[in-house]
Amino acid sequence: MTTPTRISAPEGIAPAQGYSHVVWGTGRFVAVSGQCALDEDGKVVGENDARAQADQVFENLRRCLAAAGATFEDVVKLTYFTTDIAHLPAIRAARDAVIGPDRLPASSAVQVSALFRPELLVEIEAFAVIGQSAEQA
Template sequence: MKTIINTQNAPAPIGPYSQAVAFNGLLYVSGQIPMDPATGEIINTGIIDEARQVMENLKGILTEAGAGFDDIIKTTIFLTDMQTFTQVNEVYGSYFTENFPARETVQVSGLPKGVNVEISVVAAKS
């Protein structure tokens, strides 16, 4: 049976989807953008701040589901400009300690709300 995960510590979905779904020991977390969950405002003060907000949004959802960054097995990073890869990678890497997840990073022509970065994850949840 699937379990829907929702928290106020991450932005509310802006469409017909859930923040995350747990199923058969896995947690599928929808892509997070740099939106402040408290205000609904998009963080657009630079790619480092944007990436940090995305990671904090992921953290809020993972925590609600009883998981953490060490439980992530796969991530997907979407960037509108691959030139920001190094900065996003530095922020992203600061949330992991070891046993890093599998990952791909792709450049896309656009993201919701005109943001520059979106990250989704899959985590193993016991």
């Protein structure tokens, strides 16, 4: 398995704070749809608590990635949708708990007026690249 290459400060670009500007890898591409803070029964976890919702979202992402044979180590891009950009520190803390500060993917953060249910504060989608083994090539 190959580890994605991450560049936090390409020449002429201000250094990234909390993400990488550029990430690439070789292998099989995996796209994970936006995940919200829903448990396996479809119930909201952490109503009015951005950190609790972000923790559940990252757990849902972990499960989706695992279904494709991927881990957070394979993630090259995250897109955060939040109803209030002030939730970003809580989202980043939840991300750092599972990804760590040394393997930061490329990222975008977007404040939206609403998600598909009014009690949801955070939705995150992920793109990953899984290195191919000899038998997959």
